[in-house]
Amino acid sequence: MKSYKFKVNENGYTVNIKSHEDNIIKLEVNGTTYDVVMSKEIKKTKTPTLVRSASKRPTEPLKVNPKSQVTRIVAPIPGVVLSIDVKVGDTLKVGDRMLVLEAMKMENNIVCEKAGTITALKIVVGQQVLQDELLIELE
Template sequence: MKKFEFSISGNKYEVELKDVEDNVAHVEVNGTLYNVEIHREVKKSKTPRLVRSEAKVKPGEGNIVRKESVGSQVKAPLPGSIFKILVKEGDAIKKGDVLLIMEAMKMENTVMAEKEGTVKSIRVKTGDNVLQNDILIELD
């Protein structure tokens, strides 16, 4: 929360005020945590303090096994329509090559390869409307 530096009897102290709950302040003095009682009128907060119960894990949850993909996919970065396709199946591409141009929000946007590979299949054609994250091209 707040950091302070105090000098008491010639000794220097670095104090960080972590949190204040009711009349107890949680402070860290030179790396050591202390709970300090504050002698003042306790004002009740009008905002309720929300405390969530711990989430219970259901049987089988959290055990998702990811399959390694041999190839990769080029997905639409945003909704739009395919304006021009610059590659064909079987083309070898390098990282940064422009694969296609799509029109979105009245602008032409280039879709580039994120890694090297070979074009396995093209799932769209010129004039197709696509949504964000639609698969456009599959690579090997």
């Protein structure tokens, strides 16, 4: 495995480590083989775990301007539109499902945050959307 050269009191030693299992090491010193038992068990290294600290700012709810006549529903995350459950002219109340967005192999229901009537659909089923892309307008 590995070879080392030592000098102790002006005497040279060549140490070859032959094997290492648990706490037993087989080594060869200047041609003589020795089995060395370690007094403590060697700790095995673990794969480091990366820990990310929590976000310092709270999650932001969907921004709906109560004074605005038109409410813009945007994609909260990038994904693919799986289904659209509304059509232009539908009247919605808070909590009604408008569409299903697939992101990272998970289906996310996009629900109505403000009651109103659908004025425009800016997407179609199967379309890929980016984060903050306009999906639906309602009044």
